[in-house]
Amino acid sequence: MKLETMLAHHGEDRATYHGAVVPPLFQNSLFTFESWEGIDAAFDDRANAYIYSRGGNPTVRLAEEKIASLAGGERALLFGSGMAAISAALMHVLEPGDHVVAVKNIYGPTNNFLNVYLRRKMHIETTFVSGEDVQEFEAALTSKTKLIYLESPSSAVFSLQDIEAVAVLASANHIRTIIDNSWATPIFQKPLAMGIDLEVHSCSKYLAGHSDLVAGVVIGRERDITDIATCEFELLGGKMAPFEAWLLIRSLRTLPLRMRQHQENALHVARFLEQHAKIRRVHYPGLESHPQYDLGRKQMTGYSGLLSFELATQDLTQIKRFVNSLKLFHIGVSWGGHESLIYAPAISYLKELPLERFSALGLSVSHMRISVGLENAEDLIADLRQSLEMLK
Ligand SMILES: Cc1ncc(COP(=O)(O)O)c(C=O)c1O
Structure with missing residues (x-):
């Protein structure tokens, strides 16, 4: 299916909801089970089962499936805001004492999260570079560098990073990569196909597009996203509301x-x-x-x-x-x-x-x-x- 068709139809099975042209909104906090064995099996598959809406919800999952397919990722995980998604992705990759190389013109609160919060709480140091030249990233690497964080085009002055070249540099040095792709959206830029590990978005911008919701998403490989789902996502509780996911499904069609x-x-x-x-x-x-x-x-x-x-x-x-x-x-x-x-x-x-x-x-x-x-x-x-x- 081409993009427009995928966004209209992917993951939607009208036969299971009476032919309704819009998928239902699962506005519920929990899911019940017929038996001990049923809930026991759900606990064995926490990342996929529906047990409690902080962990997963069918309306949210449908929006996640469309976004994963749009970005060419194996799996997507929606959050209550872009910052909830970005902070979860950073905490997933980083451990105390690690070093990060980031672009200096990234979104202000992301900069603060790295440079103030993670520095103070987890002794994580960040070196900021303009990002316009791959050699700058290379020169900033240390033996402790665990992550390169990109935002291309970057906030305020819209400078670019050579995404493919940074991904090659990172992978040669066993360093993970995250990119904030909110500006271009996966319609105009596909960082995962260029070798980036995790793509993050403020869905509050173009993905939602109607200025009526705040949300965020992390997209990547199944293993990373499942780890985030069972750790940062479930423990910190930054989930997305089903109603906002339902609005987002509407937005994705256009x-x-x-x-x-x-x-x-x-x-x-x-x-x-x-x-x-x-x-x-x-x-x-x-x-x-x-x-x-x-x-x-x-x-x-x-x-x-x-x-x-x-x-x-x-x-x-x-x-x-x-x-x-x-x-x-x-x-x-x-x-x-x-x-x-x-x-x-x-x-x-x-x-x-x-x-x-x-x-x-x-x-x-x-x-x-x-x-x-x-x-x-x-x-x-x-x-x-x-x-x-x-x-x-
Ligand atoms: C580039 C960029 N990334 C992330 C965010 C954070 O997203 P949210 O406001 O949904 O938390 C913003 C918000 O303005 C942004 O401009």
Whole structure:
């Protein structure tokens, strides 16, 4: 089955639910058994049996099967948030005293989890690299390195890592690899096929796509995912609610369509911004001007709708006027939904980071991140144009 057909039909057996066109929502906390032997057998197969919904639920499982198939993984495990999935994947791989090499522009809370939480609680050290050159990863390896953590394209400035080359380096050194693939989604990028061990996502972004749920997923080989399911997943309890899985199943049916439209709209918007006199620079891997455009073409088949740009002015009053004058781009932190959003990293980062660390991430007060939604691209451009005209 091709992707679109698989997302519509995979794992669905209408005969078992009266021909209903939408699979049922199993909104229950536990499952009962006819006999001692029945529950005894279920305990022998904890990773697959349905006993209690913290461990597994048929609605959640159906969404997991579709996502595993979409990403080309043997198995997927859904969590209550992207951070629950990412922290479980990290704790699965790491032991006290290990060393990690990670990309410096990864999602902020992932950076904090590695650099603050795991460092303090488990004496795990992380070396951060820009990730733009494979030699940087190689130079950062130590005898204790257990994991290389990627996010390509990375948050904020959308720089890429050569995924295949990093996977080769890692496997030659018996090092595990994890990638956050939330930006490209498995529609445009398939890291597992490039040799990465575990793929993680914030499903709250494109996979769900309607800004009505928060969820996360880890995808990989059966052995890894089963270990996570019976350990970090069940013990820490970060499970996904069946209702949210049911919404996610709905969302997955339109994922290929939505991604195509996000890409088309974002390319339009990015090209408009790139030629505008009041814009200094646009960061979008889909533009020929992106410094790693060729690498993007090699490892992705398309581009999503999240991009950033720098206004030419550094005057904060002017910058605020620009943001506040937008009518269709609403101000908000997330991305990947149907709606267009704008966010200035300075709003949160300058509360949490000293100015030098903020600048070291390649950011400034004039940096704007936009999530290009599914509205008409001409309307979005008109909105940006009228707001840019407010700038002196
Ligand atoms: C790249 C990336 N990864 C992970 C996450 C965390 O996902 P969640 O908010 O679902 O916990 C986010 C959230 O914004 C993100 O942008």
